[in-house]
Amino acid sequence: MQKRIRDYGIEIGSLETGRLNKITDVSGVTVGHATIDDGPLKTGVTAILPHQGNLFTNKVVGSVHVLNGFGKSVGAIQLEELGTIETPILLTNTLSIGTCTDSLIDYMLEHNPEIGRTTGTVNPLVGECNDMYLNDIRTRAVQNRHVREALTSVTTDFQEGGVGAGTGMKCFGLKGGIGSSSRVVSYPHGSYTIGVLTLTNFGSLEQLRINGKQAGKIIKQRLAVQRDELDKGSVMIVVATDLPVSSRQLKRIIKRAGVGLSRCGSYIGNGSGDIVIGFSTVNQVAHRSDGRVNCHRYIHEDDIDPAFLAVADATEEAILNSMLTAETVTGRDGNTLYSLREFIGFL
Numbered sequence: 001m002q003k004r005i006r007d008y009g010i011e012i013g014s015l016e017t018g019r020l021n022k023i024t025d026v027s028g029v030t031v032g033h034a035t036i037d038d039g040p041l042k043t044g045v046t047a048i049l050p051h052q053g054n055l056f057t058n059k060v061v062g063s064v065h066v067l068n069g070f071g072k073s074v075g076a077i078q079l080e081e082l083g084t085i086e087t088p089i090l091l092t093n094t095l096s097i098g099t100c101t102d103s104l105i106d107y108m109l110e111h112n113p114e115i116g117r118t119t120g121t122v123n124p125l126v127g128e129c130n131d132m133y134l135n136d137i138r139t140r141a142v143q144n145r146h147v148r149e150a151l152t153s154v155t156t157d158f159q160e161g162g163v164g165a166g167t168g169m170k171c172f173g174l175k176g177g178i179g180s181s182s183r184v185v186s187y188p189h190g191s192y193t194i195g196v197l198t199l200t201n202f203g204s205l206e207q208l209r210i211n212g213k214q215a216g217k218i219i220k221q222r223l224a225v226q227r228d229e230l231d232k233g234s235v236m237i238v239v240a241t242d243l244p245v246s247s248r249q250l251k252r253i254i255k256r257a258g259v260g261l262s263r264c265g266s267y268i269g270n271g272s273g274d275i276v277i278g279f280s281t282v283n284q285v286a287h288r289s290d291g292r293v294n295c296h297r298y299i300h301e302d303d304i305d306p307a308f309l310a311v312a313d314a315t316e317e318a319i320l321n322s323m324l325t326a327e328t329v330t331g332r333d334g335n336t337l338y339s340l341r342e343f344i345g346f347l
Contacts, residue, residue: 002325004320004321004324004325005210005317005320008324013183013312015309015310018195020156020182021181022158022182023182023195023238024155024157026241028051028052029048029050030052030154031046031049031154031156032152033047033153034145034148034153035164035167036142040135040136040332040333041136041139042168042332043141043165043167044092044146044164044166045096045150046092046150046178047088047090047154048090049088050085050279051284055085055088056108056115057288058284058285058286059284060284060285061247061250061282061296062079062247063079063083063278064080065254065257065275065276066274066276067257067261067268067274067276068272069275071127071128072094072273073125073126074124075123076125076275076277078123079125079277085277086123087108087122087123089125089238090104090124090125090126091126091127091129091165091236092128092165093129093137093168094129095138095140096141097128099140099143099147100142101124104125105124107151127238127275127277128165128234128273129169129200129202129233131170133168133337134167134168134169135332137168160177160178160326161177161178161322161324161327162325162329163178164178166199168331170201170233171202171323172205172207172216172323173208174337174339175327175328176200176337177200177322178197178200178325179321180198180318180321181314182194182314183195185306185310186306187299187303192241192242193241193242194240194241195239195240196237196238196239197240198235198236199235199322200235202234202261202272204265204269205219205220205223207267216265218343218346222343233271233272235261235266235273236275237274239311240280241253241280242282243280243282243299244282244297245280245282246283249301250278251278252304252308254276256308256309256315259311259315283298323340324339324344326339
């Protein structure tokens, strides 16, 4: 059992969490990893499936928000324009974007013989962070089989920390990786779940804050670090919900992930690609028109504040979980990153 931030008596916010306190508390969402951990090779792939059906024929309402655009994501332009997601979401390292895109297209073509024949093409959705500090990124170790492994190993109770795309990531000068959290919001018409998954590879140690406490300064003294680093490296944030919202409302909601980043100490630096992708599993959109008017449900704008709070809190907690579940690792050229877990007792 991986120890997470709540196991140390630290609770972020007051909203109730989902059963697993992960993005997969949103019904239908699953996550899978393929991990490459071999000497100087520290990298991998993480896959997020919004639902278990055919995403191309039954798309989900989606949105993307760029906090800082120092990143190489694929598929964001069409997502911004059409407001739908039609493939699984893949996360990996910066130089494996091409391999993952190609492999995801292969996967979609196999499941949808109509693509490129009787209908149009497909919009693969792939995000990245730069793991070159621990990983020999020039080797480009990610291959098609790793993408397939991530896509076919999806589950609800997935591992966090230095796994999948998070294997080689660095966060606030410590070991980063995959983290997740969820919140439940309640209305007179029902209760809904908002889940967040983060791939953390950003921040400077000096700025790290844990629940408002300047933890980074304490840790820095113990590590005897003489020079602080710039806030660079990137973070990918994926927000899932079963709240009925439009793409426009979803964009407003996922923007609040930036609040969670800031609470942890990020100032969203020049060299950090900070990108949020969001989707709602309600109001699925058929690929083909049936000639009728589409009718979608969505909440009133006056009721959106609880969702804002949920995303902010869940993002903050997911970031901390990514660091606490990650192990201390030595990678390329003897570079070592310590787990936050080694210092939590001093904070």
